[in-house]
Amino acid sequence: MNNDSYKCDNELEELENELEGVFKAYQVKKPSNEETEFLIQRLQSVEEAMPDLDVAPFVNGGERLTLISHLWMQAKMTRWYMWLISFLFITMLTLMMKEPVNRLTDYSLNPLAQFLPLLVGAGVFYTIKTWNKEMRMVEMITPFPPILLLFSKLFVLLSIQLMFALVGSIYLWLTLEHLMFIPFILSWLAPLFFITGAFVVFVAWLGTFKGVIMGGAFLMLLMTNFHSLISMAAGQSETNYYSALLIVLGCGVMMLAGSYLKGKQYDNTDVRAYNRS
């Protein structure tokens, strides 16, 4: 067989594209979910009959994939445009802040603190969108509960935003006069964690659909009232300002941790029930 039978890869590609539509006419039977489940049952009975096989049932499988390995996998799978959108949005928010801030409570009025939670909302919708029926079908029987898979996707998005926002803050701290680094970081970090935590809690306890609606409503409430609430709580006191933001941040972290622990409780059967919600 010589390699000169076709001139180049482009010609082959053109030919493939040309005939792709024609080949679509030849479709064959696709197995239903019930047929696949039935096949799995038959395979299980074959497996039981094999003396050399000794596979433990899923629930006893102690060697689950770790959270870290899942996070790493999800980070690799995050689409390039999510990185780009996060980068552009946070750069825009960073560059919007040119005026020095005089009052400590006004730190929560900066664009990063006000609009960064919007990016969390967009991230949640992106995550839910990619969590389609087919993905759920496969993921619901993977060694990792799908609810944690969803959280790991959200956590990756949160990390991306955290990284870019941190770089933006350092840039502002170096270029703007009188900008206090810690209050500034706290001003956007607290709402970012709080709103992500709230989304995760709603999704974990109410299911995907209701959770996203409730989380979205909560996001709107927070965005419109966050500054007034912090100002009210802090008054003129620097200590109160730090305390208020640290409490918000702590609540966010606790909600994330609580949801993670709740997600870990799901075994395979619960996961199937959860997926139907």
Next chain:
Amino acid sequence: MVSDDQLLLSYKEGNAGAFEAFVHRYHGPLLGFLIRKLKDVAKAEDMTQETFIKLMRQVKKGEIPSQVKPWVYRVALNLCRDHWRSAGYRSEFCKEEMPDAVSQDTSVVEIYEKQETRKHIIAQLDYLSDVRKNIIILRFYQDLKLKEIAEVMDLPVNTVKTHLYKGLKELKKSFAQEKGGSEHEQRFL
């Protein structure tokens, strides 16, 4: 999404759920491949099961294939070859060989263009050599990369490209002739 390798590794370590996930992932594609090869749904289902059993055995022996997807299709292809070599197939083949391609009395009833195209594709694919037919099915219906097809077929990538190119050229020519023929028929009807 968890990769094939990770699922099989997890299965090897005792997680039966990982193999279930693998079956969910490959049942449809593998069954489709075998139906196109065997044109017999019941046989294709049996062989799909047989392929998964071979994979289970392989993994439990501690040997996870380095290229899982090509390995699975290679096993399925070998099962088809064994089936064709078997005496049982030869007797069935004499009875059931290509009913669609030779049947004259049903063609009048089947006026739907899609069905005609489908039948034509099946007939033309059968007309190709076995290697070219396999390569085209793996490429267009199983969505395998050329490198993966080379693994399945145990051929160099350039040879796969050449076969694919020649096979597609042949099909294009036959489709063009068919189109021309049917237009000609319509003009004189």
